Amino acid sequence: MSSSIPNSDFANQLENMIREFVKEKLELIMKEEIKNFLEVEQKEIHNSRNGYYTRSLDTKYGKIDQLHVPRDRNGDFQTQLFEPYQRCDGWLEEAIIKMYQSGMSTREIGQFIERILGSSYSPTTISNITDATIEDIRKWQQLPLNKRYSVLYLDGLYIKVRRDTYAKEVIYIVLGVNEDGYREILGFYVGGQESALGWQEILQDLYQRGVKEVLLGVFDGLNGLEEAFKSVYPKADVQRCVVHKVRNTLNKVRKKDQIEVAEDLKLIYRATTKEAAIQAFHEFEKK
Missing domain, CATH: 4.10.810 (Virus Scaffolding Protein; Chain A)
Structure with missing residues (x-):
């Protein structure tokens, strides 16, 4: 499910919502991880779940507090999620976001899960965790959207993506404020350099998913973005994002x-x- 929290300062809320999203998905993977650890990896051993403990995790979007890490009664279970994270700062949260973006294939998601969990589990366990994650991804991507949003915030964050070499690619993030004043992440899209054409395709996708009316679009001064927004939502007003205005001011x-x-x-x-x-x-x- 997409996260939703009360309307407040956009700069902080963007990072807060991404952190909450990453936290929710990490906990989902760990629940599947311990389930398969007990049912597949240790099926001959008498063991069971024993609640969870909490820990914090530093990410490039700020610290995740109260991350629920499951544990077993025998003390044998150790989640494999944090080992790759400790080796490569920022990689884990970017992996989560990339898995939940639009357009990622089942095979690619499976490769991500295998890379995240390493070689610590059997192919059956990796397959089971992958299937559960894919099911959650599909639910999230197909979640019905409201017909009408008071505000759409558009923002692009850059991450390093490894293909043949490391290169920076933009994460297009769309936040919607519904008519009750709550914000929710409507979608993640990853690819290339930020462009008005890229945003136009994303907005058209949101329109096809059911977002038919928008009162206000808020974004930075990217060349051509206002025209792209108006091509999909011609009746909406547009406003330059305060965060970007302040940044531009402070540069002087x-x-x-x-x-x-x-x-x-x-x-x-x-x-x-x-x-x-x-x-x-x-x-x-x-x-």
């Missing part, structure tokens, strides 16, 4: 003044009324 500020300027800008874009925002802007202008 001396290093020693950036923190103070960023704090003063918050008084403008976090104002509760238009009048208060205008007043805060005039104070900012004078300072």
Whole structure:
């Protein structure tokens, strides 16, 4: 399922939602991992589940707290998820996101699972875990979307992808704010360099999945993106993302003044009324 949390500051919420998504999927894989460890790997040994313990995990999107790691009564089970993660910082969360993106084949997902869990398990266990993961991926990708969203946020994050060599590719991330004010990740898409054409294809995919009406699109100033958005949702308003506006502003500020300027800008874009925002802007202008 896609995550949903109350509407608040977009910059933090983007990373928060990705962390929650990765946490949820890691826990799902570990549940399947211990299930097959007990039923396949140790089927001749008297053993059973014994709840879980919690640990934290640092990721490129911030720290995951309260990650539930299952355990067994004999103390024999050790999840294999964290070994590849410790060898290659940031690889695990990127692997999760890539598995849940649109367009990844069953064979590729199987290869990802095998790479994540290594050679510690039998082919039967790897196959069972792969099947359970694929089922969850299909459910997530086919989850019915709302017909109408108040806001669609579009943002691109870059990750390193190994093909013949290592290269950076963009993760297109679409966040929707529904009419009740809750945000949910509508989809991950990975590929190439960020472009207006890439975004247009993603928006067309969302339209085909049921997102027929959008009131407001929020994104950065990528060349051609507004036209691409309007080609799919011609009645929607568009707005430059505040986060990108602030970043562009701070690029023109001396290093020693950036923190103070960023704090003063918050008084403008976090104002509760238009009048208060205008007043805060005039104070900012004078300072």
